Amino acid sequence: MRFLRRVLASLVAICLVGAMSVVVAGGSASAAPDHRDTSGGGVLTFAEQPGAPPTYIFPLYNGANSENADITYLQPLMWLPLYWFGHPTSSAATINYKLSMAYPPVFSNGGKTITMRLKHFIWSTGTPVTARDDVFWMNLVMNEKTNYAGYVPGGWMTHVAGYSAKGATTFVLTLNKAYNETYLLYNGLATITPLPQQAWDKTSASSPDGTYDTTSAGAKAVYSYLNAQSESLSTWDTNPLWQVVDGPWRLEPTSGFQVTGQVTMIPNKKYSGPNKPKAAKFEELPFTSASAEYDALRSGSVDYGYVPTTDIGALGSLKAAGFKVKPWYEWGLTFIGILFNNPKYQALMSQLYIRQAMQTLINQPEYIKTILGNYGTPTYGPVPTFPKTDFLAPAEKKNPYPFSPSAAKKLLASHGWAIHAGGTDVCKKPGGGAGECGKGIAKGARLAVSLMYPSGFPDIDNEIQVMRSTFAHVGIHLTLSEAPENTVLSEGYACIGKKAATCPANTPVLSIISSPVYTYVPIYYPDGTSLFGCGGATNGGNYCNRRVNTYLTQIESDRSNATSLKTLYTYEEYIAKQLPDLWFPNAAYQISAISSNLRGVSAQDSTAHIYPETWTIK
Amino acid sequence: MTFRDTLDVDGGPVAAEATSSTAGERPGSAPSRNSWRVAASELLRNRLGVVGLSVILLMVLFSFVGPLVYHTNQVTTNLTQVNLPPSARFPLGTDQVGYDVLGRLMVAGQSSLEVGLAAAAIAAGIGTLWGAISAFAGGWVDSVMMRIVDALIAIPTVLLVLLLATIVTPSVLTMIYVLGFVSWIITARLVRGEVLVLRTLDYVSASKLAGERPVKIVLRHVVRNVVGIVAVQATFEVANAILLLATLSFLGLGPPPPAVNWGGMLTTGLNYIFDGYWWQIYPAGLCIVLTVVAFNLLGDATRDALDVRLRRD
Secondary structure, three states: OHHHHHHHHHHHHHHHHHHHHHHHHHOOOOOOOOOOOOOOOOEEEEEOOOOOOOOOOOOOOOHHHOOHHHHOOOHHHHOOOOOEEOOOOOOOOOEEOOOOOEOOOEEEOOOOEEEEEEOOOEOOOOOEOOHHHHHHHHHHHHHOHHHOOOOOOOOHHHHEEEEEEEOOOEEEEEEOOOOOHHHHHHHOHHHOOOOOHHHHOOOOOOOOOOOHHHOHHHHHHHHHHHHHHHHOHHHOOOOHHHHOOOOOEEEOOOOOEOOOOOEEEEEOOOOOOOOOOOOOEEEEEOOOOHHHHHHHHHOOOOOEEEEOHHHHHHHHHHHHOOEEEEEEOOOEEOEEEEOOOOOOOHHHHOOHHHHHHHHOOOOHHHHHHHHOOOOEEOOOOOOOOOOOOOOOOHHHHOOOOOOOHHHHHHHHHOOOEEOOOOOOOEEOOOEOOOOOOEOOOOOOOEOEEEEEEEOOOHHHHHHHHHHHHHHHHOOOEEEEEEEOHHHHHHHHOOOOOOOHHHOOOOOOOEEOOOOOOEEOOOOOOOOOHHHHOOOOOOOOOOOOOHHHHHHHHHHHHOOOHHHHHHHHHHHHHHHHHHOOEEEOOEEOOEEEEEEOOEEOOOOOOOOOOOOHHHOEEO | OOOOOOEOOOOOEOHHHOOOOOOOOOOOOOOOHHHHHHHHHHHHHOHHHHHHHHHHHHHHHHHHHHHHHOOOOOOOOOHHHOOOOOOOOOOOOEOOOOOEHHHHHHHHHHHHHHHHHHHHHHHHHHHHHHHHHHHHHOHHHHHHHHHHHHHHHHOOHHHHHHHHHHHOOOOHHHHHHHHHHHHOHHHHHHHHHHHHHHOOOHHHHHHHHOOOOHHHHHHHHHHHHHHHHHHHHHHHHHHHHHHHHHHHHHOOOOOOOOOOOHHHHHHHHHOOHHHOOHHHOHHHHHHHHHHHHHHHHHHHHHHHHHOHHHOOO
């Protein structure tokens, strides 16, 4: 017994280490089998992000269902938006009229009337896509605004005066307020998605197709029915609703979707748009961890996958095996959110010089080079620095706060702080005057704040560790806490819209969710209204600056594109320096590994759309 | 040594909770200084026990004295020297943020050993008091206290630890409390079995008749007689606590940076398993295995030394 116990104890310890290796290296039992198919045009296999399978098929999705797995990998392959953003041959996040279902919009009546003429597209049932299908979308979304992720309170949808179909191919939208045309196209018209009214305008499986959507109650009932069908994941591939598509692909009947997240699509033979699918099937494969995906990739089970950023040191073997490795950047931002209404730290974080000191301690170029393996881009303001875009102000192309611990130290010392390198700075000159710590900061106050970051992201973990060390050099103490991503997200939004008195003091002052933190999809205009505008829907830190709001209003309503763009530049420069959050490097959305057998992937779309209809497999 | 069948309050045999007294003692008395000397001598004659004790001492020296001899900067990250392989300058290479891995192992060992020892001490304290009070009080108090123990035993330890770790903010101190809180149950059962026997002995009865207060009897006469069994169990609890801390850190629920422990190092190292950075994986794994095995060996040897039936002579 004694010997047995000794052996068991040893085995437990050894097994723990061994099991950890197996868990991390293997990760998941969902490694995909070989999906090569020699029939027809072959089978394309594409890896979904780890732990992020599709959960919603209906294109009118809410915020909780707006993951790329749904809104860029799944729905747009079957239901095309009126105006397509992104390109199969470049990473530009711009309008693509070639792939759009409508010709460029025509603005009249002082910009309040927008006329959109449809190109010739047909549904898989053989009937043409008409302006009535646009009206059907509008009826549903206008009656269920709050259930649509693209809805911005106070935005263009609240100024819709009317909409109608003029004949089969002309859709007219009327607003009671004129918007900048580019802004409206990027944030409003881009979200309109024609839906098959003839097949979907019903309130139950047994109800005949009708015109229920023409009344508010009817539209709500139709939405309720379609939403319920979408939430029934196990019936996606058997439900006739989802077989009526106008995009290049449709779910393979009866076997096109597994609740684990595996998607199998076949070409829509009636697809009338450009780029007809060449492959026989397109499969999206789910994985529970990045390492499980990596195993599948290396075993040849995935044609288009990705490499965990921690494994970029091993890219050589992957390239030798014939994979092309390309970083995929999203049209988005990465930042560390600042909570401005935490009652205990409000006085500290409202001081611009403290935020400036913190920002100068974040060495973005070094993080990108060493931790992200050069697979990252810097963030200097509200407009992404990549891909190349006219929206990026010349001033935002440069870092307004280059890395400089000495500058940070000088800033703090000149504002009345006693610097304790390696310890925690202490305010020795309280008060709101020049050379003093600032209003509300008491004598003896310590420069220490909390930072919460997500577990399971080694890159962020490393960046935060380095950041803590650098901050400590000038006496800014960061108390770190790690938590699951959802917890960080809920903590980051715990005090949204609250007054400081009702915000718990233990809410993290700084937080970062992932990289990128925020993507400009499906509303593509990069002004960050909801992030930085007072009371914005995603303004978790409650940053509020009247000057910023004035800029935003001018950008969105100025009818002149030139003037609006000029205002956008001024706004960018201003807010980049105001630091409503701490700008942080934007890691690649994924480091893609593309098999040499897969042809036709010439670029990766920064709006995260994919174009399997342009791909072929050898 | 006393070894007798008796009945617990529910009427069931408690032979499984076999009772043992400290070596060389007379039944009914606290262990004498001589008995401890005999036990120590017996322990030192057990070769595996000596190996275990030596490894533990080595690990303690490595973790607590090592940093005084081998100076490294474990406070400031250095991005100019990340993931370097072992060399003369860095005997075990560097990690992903530029820390010297050998120096990091030493600092990590401090947390792992501190948590292991402190958690085991808490578990021993709670378990001893719980088991002693339960058995000594008897009746419904014993029933309630033991049903609580039964209920806690029914919950898988890892699940309980995970639950607690998500409630509290992880730090070395909170980890000690969490692991101590989940580790006392077995000790309580063992102590209860021992005390059920002790309470029937003459000297305890004499104390009662002399009018001593129950608390005093428990602390003076009962607890002192279960020290041996508690000490043995504590060595196993140290190993368990180190393993549980490693598990928590592996799952990302351990103390956040700048705190570091062997489990956390192992987790981080495993992120780079395909990059061939073996020095970030094996040394930490080896430290965990060696320490856990060493404490188990010591535990076995201590039990052998304290149990006259298992004596070699």
